[in-house]
Amino acid sequence: MLKVYSTREVTNVRLKEATIFGFGKWVDYTIDFTDHNFICIYGDNESGKTTIQQFLLFMLFGMPPKKRADYRPKTSSKMGGRLTVEDPEAGTYTIERLHDVRNGKAVCYTPDGNEHGETWLQERLNGMTKETYQSIFTFSAVDLLDIRHMKEDDVGEVLLGIGMTGSNSIHTLEKQLEAELGDLFKPFGKKPTINQQLTSMDTLYSSLQEYRETKDEYRTKREKLNQLTTEMEQLQVQLDEAKDAVFRLDKKLQAFPVLKDYQKVKEQYQSYPEQLTFPENGIERLEQLNEYLMPMKSELSVLQHNLEEYKTKQDAIRNDFYHSDVYEQLETIIQRKQNWLDCQQELHRYEEAIQKLAWQIGKELNQLDAGISVDDLTSLQLPFSAEKIWNQVKRDNDQIVVMKEQLEREHKQLLKEQAYLNEQKDKLQASLTDEAQEHALQETIRQYHHEEHMQWDLAEQTNQWDQLKQRKEKNALNWLVVGIAMCVALMVAAFMQGAMYLWGIAGIIFFVSIGQWAVRKQSFREFEKMFTSKRPQSGQVTEEMKREAEQLLSESEQKKQELSIVQDKLQSNEMEILKWEEKQSGLNQRENRLNKQIADQYRQYPFLERIEIAYWPAFYHTLKHVLDLQQDKEQQEWEYDKRLQESKQFENWTERTFRDMNWEDTGKSVEDKLADMEHVLQKYRDDLARMEQYDQWIAETEARRRQIQKKMRVYEEALTQLMTVAGTDTQEEYLKKGKQLKEKQEYANRMSELDNQLARILPGDDYETFITMELSEEHVLKSAYESESDRISELERTIEKKRELRADMNAELAALETSESYSEALHRFTIEQEKLEHLAEEWAVLKAAKEMLTETKRNYRRNYMGQVTEKTTYYFHQLTQKAYNAIYPPEENKPFRVEAKDGIRYDVNELSQATIDQLYVSLRLGISEVMSEKHRLPFIIDDAFVHFDPARTKQVIALLSEVSQRQQIILFTCKTSVVEAATNVSLIESDSSVRIPLP
Incomplete structure (x- = not known):
């Protein structure tokens, strides 16, 4: 029973909006997916559709850096974007990926204000990878071509692989495993690797058996050689001991001259007193103290002379000073000098500013030309609210003018659009096909299908009649042959027995057999004539007539849809005209209110009647500026009078001070008198500075003198201490x-050097005995040296003889050891055996993998193939206009089979290529729906229907519309036929981010 799926509310993940900062050719581009669950992105080839698809995959699953480099935009430095996703569990969140930030990893922003990383996004996608997504939720026309390129016998197996994994990768993997297993081992093969390895090991084993025969002889000679080597090692030990004794005796003979020098220096060292009391480094310390004391004594004399000279100069300066009150008064006047100079500059500046403001005010009033005089400015008040009112009046007036022009244009456009729509309505109504003609066209199509069905039935009946006819003719012929055979037998029996009745019976049987055969032959001809007369007349409705009828019906249906659209637009046009009339009424009321407000302003400010309303805001600012200038001028005049009074007071004070000091002031200005006061005050300051400098020098000189005296006492005490330690009274004795x-220290150093030299020549034990040896024992050492040398020569001769004997034995063993020796062969055999074990392990792993793959296919078939087949059957039933009722999955060596509505079953390779494509699309939709119950992701299709005719394209678009009620679908296409068929789809052109509205 064919199962019909009811529509349900979409609970899958949906894409809402994609914002491309930069990706390939797209920069600052936005795509809105919000309106519908079935979106069609249309554009010509090379318009960037594939780039948009890759951008969506990049936002969901990321992309390696090397592949991201292929999509870096040429006109922007930014690469990446945002993708807003609606999840029924997590809510609406936004994915952001940037090429140069976090190495392209995602950051997800959720409605609660939190940020999440790549791991959180993978959890939301239930671990879905890009490859798995592409194999389950995307397909294109290229996938259909892959099916066409396969052999017909493999079509069923490849479809099964797609049904199980979403791609044909499982088929490729299984073939690869079989090939690798065959390359490793075959039971009766020679070329596979394991077979060759077994052959090689058989050869090595044979060689190993040959080498084992010579093993005993080799072992005997090897034992003798080992014994000879042991004897040589013992003799070598004795030789090394003798050489060591000779070496030690030789060292003692070499050290005898050094021993003689050592004993001589020791006698000279012992001639000095045992104890000499003297400070450490006493001579150098004495010379250093004398070097420090001499310059200090010289510097002390110079400092005393400088002190007397500084005090004399201080007394001379002190006699030239005025009284301190005089200097205080001069200091006060000079401190206020700068204020007086600044006051003079400000007076000059105020005079210039007042003149400039008066000139500017007059100029501004002349430019205003509003009948306002300078005297009017003092009484004119311009509040802040006036600016707001004048601006509002100006804006309202401008808006009313613009709205009048806009309403006039809208009215003309509406009337023009109404006339055009009426014209289109009349044309479409005139071109519509009447009901009688439509009924005739439908009857033509029905008659064509009826005749086609009758032809199929006739062919089946003809086939059955031919089989029945052959079977009946064969039976009739058999009866004829049996009758003739019986007749001949009876005739023979009658001839031999002379029985006449047998002749009669034979004749009866012969005529009966001939009659039966002739009657059946005649009945076959009459029945075939009757069957032929009942055949329907063919060719009354041709396929061309059927296609022409379908085309006319399609055009008629399209015109009806266009007429419905035009009528809807006419109704919308009438509503727009009513809205226009309401806008016109509101504009008139607004204009009346504005005129009342303008009259109020004329009463308050009569001078506005001379100014156009458009210039009121500018006039306000200019008038406000003139009033500000008038206030600035009044403020400047007040400040000028204040500064002039302060300047007069300072000048009178200066004149009075100059007279009190009895200084000559004939013809001097205020500036000159102030300069004289500054000169007197500066001389006083310089003298004070000199007095302070002399005081500082006197203090520094006194401090330096005390410091030198203190330092000299330290050095003198150190000198006395050196004399005391040495026990002398004068420096000469010291x-x-x-x-x-x-001198005593030099002899001690020489003894130490000779002692170290002896220690370097002789080992530790020999050194202890040799240092106390008498000089007369030298001849004993020479005698022992000669004896050990003779023993060394004898041992070397014995070792040489045994070395020659060992060389002969090595030559004999070398004759037994060839390049293919036993040990080498055994080693190679072991290596080859390990290699064989490794190959066997590799073969076992591959065999296990193949078995696991086979078991996985069986498990998948048991778990999912039933659901996939059920959903695929439903979609295939819809796509083929209910021409097929059932789909049967592959069994053993049988491919996919389909059952037509008449009950006949067809293998997949017996279908037309277009029907195979429909089966493939149905299978992919079924897989997607089964998998979407867990992963809940949108379905992406890239121009997968380019080879479909218009009728099949409409069918598949209608089916996708039904699927979109449960799962979001994004269709990329460059074919206008697909766009025309997608009448209930949200259409987006790839060269614009603006959505085309639904009709």
């Missing part, structure tokens, strides 16, 4: 005692 200590 130097003599230091010389003796130096």
Whole structure:
């Protein structure tokens, strides 16, 4: 029973909006997916549809850096964008990916204000990868071509692989495993790797058996060689011991001259007193103290002379000073000098500013030409509210003018559109096909299908009649042959027995057989004539007539739809005209209110009657500026009078001070008198600075003198301490005692050097005994040296003889050891055995993988193939206009089979290519719906219907519309026929981000 799926509310993940910052050719581009669940993105080839599809995959699953580089925009430095997704569980969230930020990883912004990373996004997609998504939820015309390129016998298996995994990868993987297993091992093969390895090991084993025969002889000679080597090693030990003894005796003989020098230096060292009291580095310390004391004594004399000179100069300066009150008064006047100078500059500036403001005010009033004088400015008040009112009046007036022009244009456009729509309505009504003609066209199509069905039935009946006819003719012929055979037998029996009745019976049987055969032959001819007379007349309705009728019906249906659209637009036009009349009425009321407001302003400000309303805001600012200038002028005049009074007071004070000091002031200006006061005050400051400098120098000199005296006391105390330690009273005695200590130290150093030299020549044990040896024992060492040398020569000769004997034995063993020796062959056999084990393990892994793949296919078939087949059957039933009622999945070596509505079953390779394409599309839709119950993702189709005729295109678009009620579908196409068929689809042109509204 064919199952019909009811529509339900979409609970799958939906794409709402895509914003492309930069991706391929697209920069700052937005796509709105909000309105419908079935979106068609239309554009010509090379218009960027594939780039948009890759952008959606990039936002959902990311992209490797090398592949991202292929989509970097040429006209922008930014690459990436945002994708807004509606999830029934997580709500609406936005995915953001940028090429140069976080290495292209996603950041997801959720409605609660939180940010999430790539891991959170993968959890929302239930672990879906890009490859899995493309194999289940996307397909294109290329996938259909892959089916066409396969062999007919493999079509069923490839469809099964697609049904199980969403692609034909499982088929390829299984073939690859079989090929690799065959390359490794075949039971009766020679070329596979494991077969060759087994052959090689058989050869090695044979060689190994040959080498084992010579193993015993080799072992005996090897034992003798080992014994000889042991004896040589023992002799070598004795030789090494003798050489070591000779080496030690030789070292002692070399050290004898050094021993003689050591004993001589030791006698000279012992001639000095055992104890010499003297400071450490005493001579150098004495010389250093004398070097420090001499410059200090010289500097102390110079400092005393400088002190006397500084005090004399201070007394001379102090006699030239005025009284301190005089300097305080001069200081006060000079401090206020700068204020007086600034006041003079401000007076000059105020005079210029007042003149400039007066000239500017007059100029501005002349430019206004509003009948306002300078005297009027003092009484004129211009509140802040006036600006707001004048601006509002100006805006209202401008808006009314613009709205009048706009309404006039809208009225003309509406009338023009109404006339055009009426004209289109009349044309369409005139071109419509009447009902009688439509009924005749439908009857033509029905008659064509009826005749086609009758032809199929006739062919089936003809086939059955031919089979029955052959079977009946064969039976009639058999009866004829049997009758003739019986007749001949009876005739023979009658001839031999002479029985006449047998002749009669034979004749009866013969005529009966001939009659039966002739009657059946005649009945076959009459029945075939009757069957032929009942055949329907063919060719009354041709296929061309049927296609022409379908085309005329399609055109008629399209014109009806266009007429309905025109009528809807006419109704909308009438509503727009009513809205226009309401707008015109509201504009008139608004204009009346504005005229009342303008009259009120004329009463308050009569001068506005001379100004156009468009210039009121500018006039306000200009008039406000003139009033501000008048206030600035009045403020400047007040400040000028204030500064002039302050300047007069300072000048009178300066004149009075100059007279009190009895200084000559004939013909001097205020500036000159101030300069004289500054000169007197500056001389006083310079003298004070010199007095302070002399005080500082005197203090520094005194401090330096005390410091030098204190430092000298330290050095003198150190000098006295050196004399006390050495036990001398004068420096001469001190130097003599230091010389003796130096000579004794030199002898001690020489003894240490000779002792170190002996220690380097002799080992540790020999050194301890040799240092106390008498010089007369030298001849004993020479005698022992000669004895050990003779023993070394004898041992070397014995070792040489045994070395020659070992060389002969090595030569004999070398004759037994060839390049293919036993150990080498055994080693190679072991290596080859390990290689064989590795190959066997690899074969076992591949065999297990193939078995697991086969078991996985069976499990998948048990778990999902039933659901996929059920949904595929429903979609295939709809796409083929209910021509097929059932689909049967592959069984053993049988491919997919379909059952037509008449009950006849067809293999998939017996169908037309277009029907195979429809079966493939149905299968992919069924897979997507089964998988969407877990993954809930949109379905993307890329120009998969380019080879469909218009009728099949309409059928598949209608089916996708039904599927879109449960799952969002995005269709990319460059074919206008697909766009024309998609009448209930949200259409987006790829060269514009503006959505084309639905009709």
